[in-house]
Amino acid sequence: MDARPTIADVLRARERIAPYIHVTPLEHSTEFSRLFGNRIFHKLENLQVTGSFKVRGALNAILALSDEERAAGVVAASAGNHAQGVAFGAGICGIRATIVMPVGTPLVKLESVKRLGAEVIRHGETYDEAAACARALAVERKAYLVHPFDDPLVIAGQGTVALEIIEQLPDFDAVVAPVGGGGLISGLGIVLKELAPKVQVIGVQAAGADAMARSLAAGRRRSVEHPVTIADGIRVGTPGDLTLAIARDVVDQVVTVEDDEIANAVLLMVETDKSVVEGAGAAPLAALLHRRVGLSGARTVLVVSGGNIDVNVLSRIIDRGLVKTGRLIRIRVTLSDRPGSLARITRHLAELEANVLDVRHDRAFSHARLDETTVDFALETRGPDNAADVVRGLEAAGYQVEMLT
Numbered sequence: 001m002d003a004r005p006t007i008a009d010v011l012r013a014r015e016r017i018a019p020y021i022h023v024t025p026l027e028h029s030t031e032f033s034r035l036f037g038n039r040i041f042h043k044l045e046n047l048q049v050t051g052s053f054k055v056r057g058a059l060n061a062i063l064a065l066s067d068e069e070r071a072a073g074v075v076a077a078s079a080g081n082h083a084q085g086v087a088f089g090a091g092i093c094g095i096r097a098t099i100v101m102p103v104g105t106p107l108v109k110l111e112s113v114k115r116l117g118a119e120v121i122r123h124g125e126t127y128d129e130a131a132a133c134a135r136a137l138a139v140e141r142k143a144y145l146v147h148p149f150d151d152p153l154v155i156a157g158q159g160t161v162a163l164e165i166i167e168q169l170p171d172f173d174a175v176v177a178p179v180g181g182g183g184l185i186s187g188l189g190i191v192l193k194e195l196a197p198k199v200q201v202i203g204v205q206a207a208g209a210d211a212m213a214r215s216l217a218a219g220r221r222r223s224v225e226h227p228v229t230i231a232d233g234i235r236v237g238t239p240g241d242l243t244l245a246i247a248r249d250v251v252d253q254v255v256t257v258e259d260d261e262i263a264n265a266v267l268l269m270v271e272t273d274k275s276v277v278e279g280a281g282a283a284p285l286a287a288l289l290h291r292r293v294g295l296s297g298a299r300t301v302l303v304v305s306g307g308n309i310d311v312n313v314l315s316r317i318i319d320r321g322l323v324k325t326g327r328l329i330r331i332r333v334t335l336s337d338r339p340g341s342l343a344r345i346t347r348h349l350a351e352l353e354a355n356v357l358d359v360r361h362d363r364a365f366s367h368a369r370l371d372e373t374t375v376d377f378a379l380e381t382r383g384p385d386n387a388a389d390v391v392r393g394l395e396a397a398g399y400q401v402e403m404l405t
Contacts, residue, residue: 004245005152010159013060026168032134039299050084057097058085061156072093072205073143077134080109082148087116098333100134106310128237149183150240159187173298176284179203180234182243189250204283212239231279266323278309292293326384330404337373352393355380
């Protein structure tokens with residue numbers, strides 16, 4: 001099957017995969033709707049089997065294989081979510097699955113693939129390097145290569161997300177989804193342009209991995225040689241031939257967001273909607289937060305594509321988001337090196353409603369006088385206004401304060 005998938009292919013995909021996947025919730029977000037001045041809905045694919053929409057396409061492709069193809073097994077390359085989908089599908093069918101994953105794949109995704117019974121080969125620094133290895137392995141074993149996005153069966157499987165959205169919310173104006181190689185946005189677009197042609201289909205890429213945006217602008221495939229982003233689910237250097245061709249016809253716009261903006265969106269999803277999402281899953285929210293798209297007053301669906309985030313990465317993202325929003329700051333203060341000096345300044349900080357997270361003294365490398373010490377504070381504040389009040393308050397108390405970045 002090498003032709004562009006149709007709405008009929010998506011309907012067949014839904015029949016194939018329905019016994020094995022969840023119909024994920026479409027939830028209205030009161031807080032984000034108030035913030036943006038419209039109605040925001042989250043399509044929570046982070047609650048999907050394996051924690052990502054990717055299982056839809058991978059499972060559809062594997063279930064469509066002939067007995068002869070199944071006997072040879074399947075091979076795939078993935079940074080994690082597609083790998084889990086392939087491993088899950090192979091387990092259902094009782095066939096061998098080998099997954100090539102980049103060396104830097106988050107541990108939570110790597111371990112999940114192993115638990116699902118797939119053989120894991122770690123190769124390359126990027127998805128594209130892992131994909132080259134997977135292609136060679138598939139040829140060697142005569143196995144079916146389950147491509148993460150440039151496969152009609154995979155695209156049709158991803159399109160089932162749109163079928164669910166239409167049934168859950170018959171009247172909406174726009175859908176915003178993350179874009180890596182283009183499988184999800186292509187599947188969404190195929191369905192929506194057929195069944196709801198007035199709906200805007202908007203894709204979001206990380207600025208450091210914006211190959212689809214570049215390709216659409218250039219009218220031909222363009223690559224990002226070294227894609228870099230914290231959103232590993234969309235860290236793809238080159239879109240597919242098929243997905244690019246489809247995107248030209250069914251995608252209205254592709255915008256980009258910075259990693260700091262994605263980090264901020266991850267943090268807001270955790271705090272505001274109580275949803276743990278990975279970077280790719282937060283990219284659509286980042287695009288709205290930072291005004292990359294104009295959807296004021298529109299009933300808008302954000303596809304929260306996945307929730308498989310490494311806890312260490314989540315910790316760093318939260319810290320970065322707190323810094324960016326002024327809720328985590330570092331200051332340097334020179335104190336008299338005498339008993340009680342530290343106690344006095346911490347009392348000032350308490351009065352200014354700053355929570356002390358870390359304190360570090362520097363005597364040996366400080367440029368202060370011998371009877372002084374330099375102290376760095378990591379402080380939790382209520383936001384940039386409170387942070388500014390902390391600095392002004394300490395200066396009013398006679399301290400010399402330096403903001404550290």
